Amino acid sequence: MLCGHDGGSMVSGQLGVLTVEERVLIHLSDKHLKDGGWEAPPENTQAGISSAVFIQRKHLPRTLKRMIDSEDIEQDNRHVDGAKQRRRVYMLTAKGKERSQEIRSRVLNLEVTTDGEPSPLSQFVDDRDLLTLLSHVDENLNWHPEPLVVPISEAKGSLGMEGKISEALVKAVFERAWRDGSLSEAERGIVEEIVTFIGMSPERVTRIEQDALNSLTESKGPDRENIYRDLLEQALEDGEIIEEEQVMLETLRKTLDISLEVHGRLVGQVIAHAELLDGLEANIHPYVDAVRTALEDGVISLDEDAILSSLRRSLSIPTEIHVAIATSIRDNMK
Structure with a gap:
């Protein structure tokens, strides 16, 4: 979803x-x-x-x-x-x-409004990084006491869309690992490696694990191939897998009971997906991920189509590009 x-x-x-x-x-x-x-x-x-x-x-x-x-x-x-x-x-x-x-x-030098009075953003400078400071300013240049969005390395606060996707991945790993009612030392280790790999706050991870436990009785659990493919993508994206990543992926493959045959198929899908992204502007890449998420069950629902339409408008993506992306993803999933 x-x-x-x-x-x-x-x-x-x-x-x-x-x-x-x-x-x-x-x-x-x-x-x-x-x-x-x-x-x-x-x-x-x-x-x-x-x-x-x-x-x-x-x-x-x-x-x-x-x-x-x-x-x-x-x-x-x-x-x-x-x-x-x-x-x-x-x-x-x-x-x-x-x-x-x-x-x-x-x-x-941006003119930011607070309490009805405009002043340059430089007036708010303190010991915070500039991106953190800017996270308090909305699209209309109004200052907010709390940040509108925080990075996943922060323990508390609202995440943006990209951060929520990373949270969903970690939750899926927890749900899969807890399906037998316990979390082994090896499974705990692989989760720790994944969250370190993506840079997530330990406190946020603890809350996600609790959410995963609470939702286990409400669903059939996440698809193990999707979990493994997502981590494969992140490890392969820079064209090099270091030793720690190799160990993480091999441990995850065994934990999720992914055969070498399935591993090979998923690597092929990851490479094909990377080739698709290479032919598109960087700002469209998150949209490609959104389309693939919507197509995981083979059908784009009305709600999902509404979200994708909104994303296309905001990113100025022509309909023909969407059709090409969806067709490529469907072919790759076969």
């Missing part, structure tokens, strides 16, 4: 006015790394960046590759706290720093 979304963007408020690249530039400008360093914070990994800029991790590598090609950012391998081996991290180049300063200046 699909969930509704807020407004005309995949991210609420003024955050949605910025492109993903602009949000990445702002985020990395707040997370400066020293040249030649050995360590880096989790916020500079793909999981940390995707959470901070409000997109699913599987949609981030294409953006990062474009930014590396345009010499706005560069990558390095460094030790990250909690990781068993060095992780790929990202930082701004001199060109990227210049671009980020231009964007920051533009954002900080």
Whole structure:
């Protein structure tokens, strides 16, 4: 089933006015790394960046590759706290720093209204990151005491559409693991690896597990192939699966009782899906995921069609592009 979304963007408020690249530039400008360093914070990994800029991790590598090609950012391998081996991290180049300063200046000069009085956003600057600050501003430039949306790394607060999709994935894993009435040490370990992989707050994970337990009696449980395929997509998206990801996927495959034959079929589906995305603009990628979610039961319901129609209007997606996407996904599911 699909969930509704807020407004005309995949991210609420003024955050949605910025492109993903602009949000990445702002985020990395707040997370400066020293040249030649050995360590880096989790916020500079793909999981940390995707959470901070409000997109699913599987949609981030294409953006990062474009930014590396345009010499706005560069990558390095460094030790990250909690990781068993060095992780790929990202930082701004001199060109990227210049671009980020231009964007920051533009954002900080926005006239924001609070209590009926306009003032530049710069007046609200404190110890919070700029993206966090901007999450308090709606599409009409009104300031809100509480953020309109928070990243999945935050324990509390409302998530955007991308964050809700990640929550649904983790809930599905919990539901599948708890179907026999208990959660083994191995199953607990695989859940922990998944939430670390996508950068989710431990407190949020605890609430999701409780929700999964509460809903187990109300459903037949999630489809194990969809769970496995989703994690395959996220691991394969950057074209490289590191050792920790290989271990995570193999453990998940055995936990979900996915045969090697099914694994091979799902890998083929993931590759075909990636080829479909490669032929489309990056802003359409979340819509492709929404169509695939709607088609999981083979039929797009009236409610799902209404949500997809709203998304098409907000993203200016022509009907013929939707038809091509839906046809490709149906063919890939056979």
